[in-house]
Amino acid sequence: MVWACFTGERLGPLIVCDERGIGADEYEDIIYDSLFSLIDDLLEPLEDPETIRIANEPTFLFMQDNAPCHKSTCILECLAENCIPIMDWSPQSPDLNPIENLWIDLKARFHKRFLELFNHLSKSLEARYRYSEVL
Numbered sequence: 001m002v003w004a005c006f007t008g009e010r011l012g013p014l015i016v017c018d019e020r021g022i023g024a025d026e027y028e029d030i031i032y033d034s035l036f037s038l039i040d041d042l043l044e045p046l047e048d049p050e051t052i053r054i055a056n057e058p059t060f061l062f063m064q065d066n067a068p069c070h071k072s073t074c075i076l077e078c079l080a081e082n083c084i085p086i087m088d089w090s091p092q093s094p095d096l097n098p099i100e101n102l103w104i105d106l107k108a109r110f111h112k113r114f115l116e117l118f119n120h121l122s123k124s125l126e127a128r129y130r131y132s133e134v135l
Helices: 024-043 073-081 100-118 125-134
Strands: 001-007 011-016
Touching: 001 024, 011 024, 024 073
Parallel strands: none
Antiparallel strands: 001 011
């Protein structure tokens, strides 16, 4: 399982999570270490005084699905205390999360890098990869 974030202008960190998933405590660590560091980077003063920054604290709207760890009281309080507004996300909504489009790119880049490193796929991996492309 991985966690990732992005803005309209740049990619944030990609965090590889433990195989068995994460709870609210682990998710809070991810928010503090990854989301807040991305926001801090975006709000860092520019070196060029001629450049105007459009992003400021009120321009952020954090989007997350309704996973239990995302909706826990401690996470909602953490985001509220740090003035991070959360987009309303319907519990039964179709998956329209924009990050889903990045997973296709990540998979393609991962596969390309794998081939560069190992030069060939075993028969079982090749069949599995072809099957996953159909999905």
